[in-house]
Amino acid sequence: MDLENQQRVKDIAESTPAEDIIVVLGGAEAQAAKLMGDTVTTGDPTFAGPLAGVQLGLTAYHAVEPEFKEAVDADVYDDQVGMMEMVLDVDEIAATMKEVRGE
Amino acid sequence: MSKKKVVHYINQFFAGIGGEEKADHEPEVREGVVGPGIGINAALGDDAEIVATVICGDTYFNEHMEDAEAAVLEMIEKYDPDLFIAGPAFNAGRYGVAAGAVTKAVGEKLGIPAVTAMYVENPGADMFKADAYIVNTGDSAATMGEAIPALTSLALKLLKGEEIGTPDEDNYMARGVRVNYFADDRGSKRAVDMLVKKLKGEEYETEYPMPAFDRVDPNPPVEDMTKAKIALVTSGGIVPKGNPDRIESSSASKYGKYDISGFDKLSEADHETAHGGHDPVYANEDPNRVLPVDVLRDLEKEGAIGELHQYFYSTVGNGTAVASAKKYAEEFAKELVEAGVDAVITTST
Numbered sequence: 088m089d090l091e092n093q094q095r096v097k098d099i100a101e102s103t104p105a106e107d108i109i110v111v112l113g114g115a116e117a118q119a120a121k122l123m124g125d126t127v128t129t130g131d132p133t134f135a136g137p138l139a140g141v142q143l144g145l146t147a148y149h150a151v152e153p154e155f156k157e158a159v160d161a162d163v164y165d166d167q168v169g170m171m172e173m174v175l176d177v178d179e180i181a182a183t184m185k186e187v188r189g190e
Numbered sequence: 191m192s193k194k195k196v197v198h199y200i201n202q203f204f205a206g207i208g209g210e211e212k213a214d215h216e217p218e219v220r221e222g223v224v225g226p227g228i229g230i231n232a233a234l235g236d237d238a239e240i241v242a243t244v245i246c247g248d249t250y251f252n253e254h255m256e257d258a259e260a261a262v263l264e265m266i267e268k269y270d271p272d273l274f275i276a277g278p279a280f281n282a283g284r285y286g287v288a289a290g291a292v293t294k295a296v297g298e299k300l301g302i303p304a305v306t307a308m309y310v311e312n313p314g315a316d317m318f319k320a321d322a323y324i325v326n327t328g329d330s331a332a333t334m335g336e337a338i339p340a341l342t343s344l345a346l347k348l349l350k351g352e353e354i355g356t357p358d359e360d361n362y363m364a365r366g367v368r369v370n371y372f373a374d375d376r377g378s379k380r381a382v383d384m385l386v387k388k389l390k391g392e393e394y395e396t397e398y399p400m401p402a403f404d405r406v407d408p409n410p411p412v413e414d415m416t417k418a419k420i421a422l423v424t425s426g427g428i429v430p431k432g433n434p435d436r437i438e439s440s441s442a443s444k445y446g447k448y449d450i451s452g453f454d455k456l457s458e459a460d461h462e463t464a465h466g467g468h469d470p471v472y473a474n475e476d477p478n479r480v481l482p483v484d485v486l487r488d489l490e491k492e493g494a495i496g497e498l499h500q501y502f503y504s505t506v507g508n509g510t511a512v513a514s515a516k517k518y519a520e521e522f523a524k525e526l527v528e529a530g531v532d533a534v535i536t537t538s539t
Contacts, residue, residue, distance in 0.1 A: 090206060122332050133331035134226035135204045 088126045093136035096127055100143045110147040111155060115175060117183040120149050124187035149184050151177045194238040194349055197266045198227045199276035199292050199306075201285045205245040213284075215247030217258060219265040226334065230275060233342040238349060242269045244292075248284035255291065262292055267300055273349045274300070278307035278337040279314060281329040286314025293322040303348035307341040310363065316513070319363040323348065326361050403512060418532035421499035423522070425507030425515070426473065426480035426539040427465030428456070437506055439466030445505035445518040447525075450498070455484035465539055467508040473539065480537055499531050507538055 088096075100108060110127045114120040122132060127145040131138040148155045151172045156164055202208060202215040204225040223231050224243040231240050244265045251258040266274060274296040276289035289306040291314075296304040298321075307325035308315055315324055325344055327337040340361045347354060357364040373380065380397070387394040412418050429437060435446045453460070456477035463473040463480060478484040486498045503522045505515070526534060 090208070118332060133204075133334045134229050135331060136206060139206070139225055140228040 088123045088131070088136065088138075090136045093126060093131060093138045096143070096145070097137050097141065100145060105144055105146075108145050110145050112147055112149045112184075114149070114180075115171075117176065117179045120180050121183050121187055123147070124149075124184060128187060147184065147187060149180050151175055152181050152184055193236065194272040195241045195269060196230075196234065196238050196273045196275060196345075197269050197271040198223070198230060198240045198243045199262065199266075199274070199289060200225050200227070200243060200245055201251075201279075201282070201288065202245060202247040203282075203285075205243070207245070207247075210249075213247045213249035214253075215245065216250055217244065217246040217261045217265060219244050219268075226278065226338070229334065229338045230342055233338050234346065237346055238273060240275075241271065242266075246288060248282070248288060251288040251291075252284045258288075259291055259295055263295055263299060266292075266296060271300075272302060273345055274302060274304040275341065275345055276304075276306035278325070278327045278334065278341060279309075279312060280327055280331055280333070280337070281309040281312050283313045286312035287317060288314070290314035290318030290322055290324065293324075294318050297322060303345070305341065305345045305348060305362075307337055315363055320366050323354075323365075324363045326363060401512070412533045415495055415533075416493055417496045419497050419499055419530055420486065420495050421526055421529075421531045421534045422450075422481055422483070422486065422502040422537070423519075423534050424481050424502065424504050424537045425510070426504070426537055427463040427506040427508075428461055428473070428477050428481040428502075428504050429464050431460050431462050433462070433464045437464045437504070439464055439506060440509040442506040442508075442510045442514070445503055445522065447501050447503050447522065449500060450483055450502055451500045453483055454487050456481060463539075464504075465506045465508055468539060480539060482535075482537065486535075496532070499526070499529060501529075 096110065112120050112123045114123055124147045125132045126136070126138050127143050127147050130141050134140070150168050156168075202212045206225060207215055220243050221241070222243070223240045224245065227240045227243050234240070242265075244262050246258055246262055274293065276293045277285070279286040279289045286308040289308065293304045293306040296302065305323040305325065307327045309327055309329040311329070318324065323344060325337070325341045327333055327340070344354070344360050344362055347360065354360055375383070384394045384396070427437065427439070429435070429446055430448055435444060437444055437446055458475055458477070461477040461481075463470045463477065465473070473480045481502060481504070483498070486495065489495045490498050505518055507515070
């Protein structure tokens with residue numbers, strides 16, 4: 088996750104209780120999703136950004152996960168995510184995100 | 191026992207200063223850990239801790255190599271560390287070069303254990319693996335999780351003065367250091383065992399890994415040879431009689447540039463080969479056999495080529511490292527281009 092986005096997430100987490108925040112991720116690969124997910128939970132694993140060593144413990148879902156899909160308007164989802172849902176390895180991403188959330 | 195002191199080197203990106211736009215950041219030092227130092231410190235455990243972090247922009251370091259290295263060394267020395275760690279640099283080229291250069295300099299000038307880590311294809315790896323311990327990492331910071339334990343494991347071994355294993359055992363890049371050991375089986379048996387495994391399609395490990403050479407794409411053809419200026423370059427060791435530059439007969443450490451404007455052809459009286467490793471009689475008898483000045487003069491007269499370049503460049507290919515050959519060519523290729531040479535004929539022995 089780039090340095091600016093890490094700072095944005097950090098700023099939001101400082102003004103809002105963690106249980107009121109859900110981070111929605113959009114990486115194209117499970118590995119990328121894991122990096123971003125780890126960044127907002129246990130801290131930036133690359134130790135390069137503002138979240139290095141900062142454990143926000145936020146909850147993160149990937150945009151192609153069923154939990155997110157069911158929670159949003161189906162038409163908007165189809166329009167915005169539908170295409171990527173078809174080309175991405177949804178199962179692998181979902182399994183990785185479960186791991187990130189410690190489920 | 192108090193913890194041993196470690197100084198850590200990172201670039202501007204891992205210090206959170208910024209990416210490419212901040213790469214001209216001048217060297218600075220901060221007390222304690224910054225960026226990946228957090229993870230490294232945790233992995234060092236009770237044995238050692240990072241007391242300071244030196245940060246330098248990648249562009250700054252590479253554009254001011256000598257000054258930057260001296261400044262960084264001075265910062266490191268002030269903390270009187272027991273161990274130095276740089277990186278990991280993954281596949282960031284200029285970061286890898288900086289990390290390798292500083293690691294080498296610390297080892298040589300401060301005489302303390304120094305180690306860095308990067309991806310095998312990082313240009314810094316080839317440049318410094320012979321002079322510094324470089325731990326293997328993946329190609330991106332996504333592999334930081336595996337890189338840190340590998341790096342600290344070797345660092346702690348060095349710090350404690352423990353015996354360092356082979357590159358495979360301790361996950362660092364081969365430094366070209368040969369160590370004698372007693373094998374259980376004699377060489378012929380090991381070779382046959384390997385061959386049998388190979389024939390069966392089983393895995394085997396060579397005792398003499400071959401270097402991987404890059405491939406060079408051919409240049410586009412010369413459009414009009416009748417107007418082209420042609421230069422001769424040889425690894426066949428042809429030199430003026432007496433070998434004035436003392437080019438070595440093997441593992442050449444230099445190349446020569448020689449004027450042939452006065453020669454219609456070469457002869458035994460004025461040229462010879464410096465090349466070892468084969469019978470040089472025929473090359474010495476008629477040096478045109480290796481460096482065809484005679485034929486090119488003919489072609490020049492016939493108008494088949496525009497002209498033969500005034501100078502030829504020569505080195506000895508026998509046992510000469512590919513990296514050295516590449517370096518020589520990079521130097522004189524610039525001169526050839528400046529001299530308006532259109533094409534080069536390269537000959538060997």
